[in-house]
Amino acid sequence: MANQVTLPRLGQGMESGTIVKWLKSEGEAVEKGEPLYELDTEKVTQEVEADFSGTLLKIMAGEGQEIEVGKAVAVIGEEGEEVSAESDDSAEGEVEDPTKVTEEEGAEEGEPAPEREEERKRGREADEPAPRPEVAEQRQDGGRVKASPLARRIARERGIDLSGLRGTGPEGRIVAEDVERAGAAPAVAAPAAAAAEAETIPLTGIRKTIARRMTEAWEAPAFQITMTADMSAAIRLREALVERTGEGEARPTYSDILTKVCAVALMRHRAMNALFAGDEIQLQPTANVGIAVAVPNGLVVPVLRNCEAKTIPQLAAERADVVDRTRGGKLQSQDLESGTFTISNLGMYGVERFVAVLNPPQAGILAVGAIEERAVVRDGEVVARPVMEMTLTCDHRSVDGATASEFLRTVKQFLEAPGLAL
């Protein structure tokens, strides 16, 4: 088989050479290592040895012709072997660039002196292998977070978890800047923190339930009505109840009084004590009042049953127990079932009035604000009275405005004159 003889690179920076003289002629036998031709490079003229043994079948570069490094200059093969015309392509596929050669010639003629300086420059600029192999991928394994010592120290000092950070340093390493950006995000005002990523909280457990239930609630056609109750009598009632509370017993709260009066009012306006069941409305026999309790990750509504039949101290005891269990995460599923009405009280936060979202399929939910001293008119006189605003949200599929108003008026009357609830 025929082998191409290509122009070798005899030194760094050598781009081309001129064949001064062929030392063998076509058809002549050649031994590997035997001088084949004389080559003139920029620096020297030297003999070039044959790389293969065989017969010099074809000389492709004539004497005096300048050839680029890597280009074929001859073919050595077996005697009589055919040499195809296509085979004179460069083995390395180098592209010819005639202008380059001209420039180099010019430069050498113009500046004969700094020959060594030019050589030195080539050495300085010679490509070097990368000093360190990039092993980023392999180093990621083992679950070890790659972070600089400084980044680790800052994270340790500020209580930042490195595993949640993305490294922007070399090889994906977490560097100080990454940690500082993460640490600054919550403390800095919104515009400066724009570059930081939002914290992601997966929607799981209780929040998923809240999202689903509240979205369902939003589908119900709801309306709201508001009344304000004078709480003077209710305050006296609570004081009397608290006075009578024994050691270790739950102290009655306004919520407990509300639970009781709502329960009695529900029994008198049973249309409000209803569940909407798609094709029917179910009026419930007992007032099972749910009370909204805030927990760290959301809101739950444990239910107190048969409230109409219980005393306020009994309700206080049950409420205290269920709230404790709610906050302790010890609720059982039946604690949350069978509710017929819900009370949501944000009075303790100083909220004056708010609108609660329905708790389907219940017909109503009462949103209760804070008890506040306000200027009210009594017998033509402006006087200060402790008042409380209540907003009732109703499912219009179950109840109408008049029914709701009658119920709410009863609640108001009971709060202002608790004896009426007897």
Added chain:
Amino acid sequence: MPELTYREAVRDAMSEAMRRDDDVFIMGEDIAEMGGSMGVTQGMLEEFGPDRVRNTPISEMAIVGSGVGAAIAGMRPIVEIMYQDFTTLAMEQLVSQAAKHRYMSGGQVKVPLTVRTQGGAGWSPGAQHAQQLEAWFVHVPGLKVVFPSTPADVHGLLWTSIYDDNPVLFFEHRTLYGIKGEVPDEIDGIELGKARVHREGEDVTVVATGRLVHEALGAAEEAEEEEGISVEVVDPRTLLPLDEETIVESVKKTSRCVVAHEAVVRMGFGAEVTAIVQEKAFDYLDAPIERVGSKFVPLPFAPVMEEFVIPHQADVLAAIKRTVGKK
């Protein structure tokens, strides 16, 4: 302040000491009539005469050995080893005699000897005449090792070395002899073990010695202009004792470190600096410490190969960029 070349600054420090102090004399191969192979001692024979500017036989062992003896006897000799490659021939005298007598005699004997030598590549001296061997001597307790990079530093540090009561290996760089710089009117010693911060910066510290101080300063300028990287360049000047505090404080400030010298990287002086920095500033490092130096091969004679092997400004710049995460 007069402007002197690095070569003239060396000569000036020696001459001034010899003018003031009869105990100081110089000794070495071809340093008298010839003025030294690097021309450092030119004119000194004329000024000080053959008793104080002494040519020696070609025997480094004898040069250093007689220097040790003269020092013990109360003189302050300055001996010249023509190329630092030849210190290998005087190793016993340097490592086991000069470095040890003060300790072994319980302080009864002092060896105030200064051994000047030079080296450095960039002019095709070949594999046996341009090695950078300073790290070898930093490994020897009992020696002091100085490697100045500017005329002012070589001037002040040589003065202090001559008057130090311990043997000092004083390394000069061949390619720096011609550089010029201002030196004080009145010669003033520079304390051994104090680094010079040539340039202050915020992003990365380059600890460089000898010729590489200048390459590092060039790289720092380039990094600042092209990439906005603020580079601090620290020259320890004295390798033993070493001003660890200045280096460590600088790295604590910048969080990144590059060490650069012409000697080969492996087991070079930079390896020691790297170890010190990681020990004393580990929690301040925001990137691996980069080392710049010669490739691990005997220095080639061919200019193109020599330049390929030794480090340059571009190598320092590339290392700076790696520490800040830029390609």
